[in-house]
Amino acid sequence: MMGDKMRTISLCIIVKDEERFLERCLNSVAKHINEVILVDTGSTDRTLEIAENYNAKISHYEWINDFAAARNNSIKQATSDYILVLDADEYLDEDTDLQTVLITEKDHYTIRIKNYLSSGGAIFHPAVRLFKNHRGLQYQGRIHEHLNVEDKSLGLSHEFADVLIHHDGYKDEVVQEKEKHKRNIAILLEEVEKNPSGYNLYNLGTQYRANHQDEEAITYYKRAFELSKDRLYIQSLLYNMIDSIRRLGRHDEASNVVNAAIESFPNHTDFHFLKGRIFEELDFNNDAVQAYEHCIRLGEVELFQTLEGVGSFLAYVRLGAIAVEKGQYVLAFEMALKALESNKYHMPALRLYLEMMKKTNIPLKTMEEHLRNIFSVANVTDLKHLIVVLTVIKSPLLQQYIDLYKLKLDPSVSMIARLYNRQYAEAVEIATKMDDIKESETNDLFLLAYISNSEDLAGAARKPLNFSIKEWKQLKSFLQSKPEDLGNISEPVANIIVFIAEQLLNLQEEDLFNQCISTIQQGPATLTIKFCHMLIENRYSNIAMDLLLAEYDKNKQNIEWLELLGDACTQENQDKDALSVYNRALQLKPEYRIYEKVYEIYIKLNEHKEAGLIKNEIAKLFPFVEWAKA
Known part of the structure; x- marks a missing residue:
């Protein structure tokens, strides 16, 4: 054994035009390694200048579409006891202690690589990146190259090491x-x-x-x-x-x-x-x-x-999403909280958490206290996550955080903050000065145009959208409260109308919301269905029920209409009426999700015989359903 002797380590890295990432990579390993072996395959940016600042041993290698060949060229130049292999868009975790790992003196170590995705998630995968020099280890494979660690003739020793490498290269924009x-x-x-x-x-x-x-x-x-x-x-x-x-x-x-x-x-x-x-x-x-x-x-x-998260925060968020679909908002809130306990930076968990507080009418002051418990805002990362999510969920708390921390943000975020804090004049002022309007900002601009009755804002919001003349005419008809021109409305236009109606509810703009209802009632059934989906999701099932019943005779052959009416009855605890409507829907088409709703109502009413009959029917009609076979 080498006892307490320090093992020397060479970092071997192949690069081409990596000025964006290289400094972060080399910084992360600076205190761990004894030399940097950098093989360049044709950089034309500042890559080599950055490498020289870290005293890298730079060599030039003609690229021949063979990653293994380039890797082998780098490791043959290493002079240390061990070799660490990284790519420029990777970096060593700050808590890593390579010398502690190498005490066991294994020939090679499998370590974990955390690959960050554009979605905000991450995939972990194991790989051999730390190995003993001069043991006959070589790379194989022109791409997705790997070491010949399974060569039995080498008699290699191995273990899993407590080392983590972070990797950005799988993000869409980098790819x-x-x-x-x-x-x-x-x-x-x-x-x-x-x-x-x-x-x-x-x-x-x-x-x-x-x-x-x-x-x-x-x-x-x-x-x-x-x-x-x-x-x-x-x-x-x-x-x-x-x-x-x-x-x-x-x-x-x-x-x-x-x-x-x-x-x-x-x-x-x-x-x-x-x-x-x-x-x-x-x-x-x-x-x-x-x-x-x-x-x-x-x-x-x-x-x-x-x-990452399949056994914790991702699973909790999915459970929360299902709870939302079932109208179980307290359960959804609990699932979001458990997800945040596992990973407070998981955006979907924080979004679900805040949305459930909003849907259960928790006061803003209480929401603010909850947020302080999760995010002390002790660092920029905390504040960044909060601002992004508060922007996405259209929270009036956004403006409070902007004021508190004196933030200078993109005009579109400032406009959203003012809009959802009901500072409409200030929001209009910012919006009129926005030049490069993105498609993601158009819904908020249409809402502001509706509130302020501004044709100019509506016209500006239209520009990024690929609307036909007919679609634009339909949307203008809604914005001007002229329902006679709505006609057979397209889905993109319907989505904007329902978005505006939902935000008017959240903003408690009762008169404008009632104006919306009046216009929507005179539109097509598809628009009413989308609108009622939104109402039920926001626990305004009484309004949805009135709208659905008013046009029931015209739509009693429409299974989606019937299912929505059943959902509204369920939310209003009119369970017998819900059963009647759901059963009518099942006569038209035996949809699984409706069977599941009928079963749950029977369980709620303690009518277990009827529930058992429904369960048996589900098992017979839907062979891939598992719970009904238990």
Whole structure:
């Protein structure tokens, strides 16, 4: 044993035009390493200048579309006891202690890499990035290169290490910038032709999947599966293949494959989470709840590739979303709180938390106190997250935080803050000076135009939208309260109208909201349905019921109309009436989600015999439903 002797470490890195990331990467390892071996494949930006500031040993290498060759060129120059391999868009976690890890003197160490996604989530995957020099380890594979650690002749020792690497390179904007998909697919197609190994086929499938070419991805995953059943990446292969099948809407096939995967890997949380997603998309909410609750019991996956949060905050948020759909807002609030306890920076959890406080009429003062408990705003990250979410949910608290911290924000955020704080004149003043209006800002501008009766603002909001002349005429008719021109309204226009109505409710603009109702009532049934969905979601089922009953005779053959009326009756605790309406809907079409609602009403009424009959009918009609077979 080397005792307390420090092990020397070489950082080996290959680069091309990495000025955006390189300094962060080199800063993260500065106190851990003894030398930087940097192999440049043709940089034309400030990459080499940054590397020189860290005394890197720079060499130039002609790129030959072979990552393994470039990696091997870098590691052969290393002179230290151990080699650490990073990419420029990666960085070492600040809590890492490499010397403590290396006390065991293993030949190679598997460490965790956290890949950040544009969605705000992250995927963990294990990889060998820390290994002993001069032990015959070499990279293989022109792309998705990997070390020959499975070469039995080398007699290598190994362990999992408590090391975390952060990686930004999977974010959409970075991938698009580097055209990684196009480059990687071309290389991998050549690799597969030369060597159709399970690993090469898996990597090609994953590259197609990342480029949203799911059909092609599934083809290569299926070929890879037969060659990969004993490989460490098999769970990742199965997960990606099932998720691609799900994304194509082939839910029956996805259900069959995910059940087979769970049978083989019963404790791999990701499969149960994916099963929950499939159930949700089928409207099998009871089964989805069971799947997500099982995820929480299993917890997070430690040593294999995994989606961060499947055993904690992601599962809680999905449970919260289902609770919202069922009108169980207190439960949704509890789920959001549990998600935030796991990860306070998870945007969907914070959004759900704040939205449930708003929908349950918790006073602003209380909301502010809750937020202070979660976010002490001790750092910029806390404040940034709060501002983003408060902007998204249109909270009047946004203006309070802007005033408190004297923030200078984008005009669109300032406009939203004023608008939802009912400072309409100030919001109009800001809006009229906005030049580059984005599509994401148009709904708020249309709302402000409606409140201020401003044709100019409405015209400005129209510019980023690809509206037809007919659609623009329909929207103008609504904005001017001329329902006779609404006609057969398009979905984008209907969405804007319902958005305006919902925000008028939140802003407590009663007169303008009643004006909305008057206009919507004279529009088409599709608009009324969207409007009533919104009303029920916001617990204004009494208004929805009045609107739906007023036009019942005209729409009693419309299953969506009937289901909404049943939902309104349920929210008003008129359970017998709800049963009558739901059963009428089921006579028209046996939709699963309506059966589930009928079952839950019978349980609520303690009519267990009738509930049992419905449960048996569900099991007979919907073979993929699991809870009804128990």
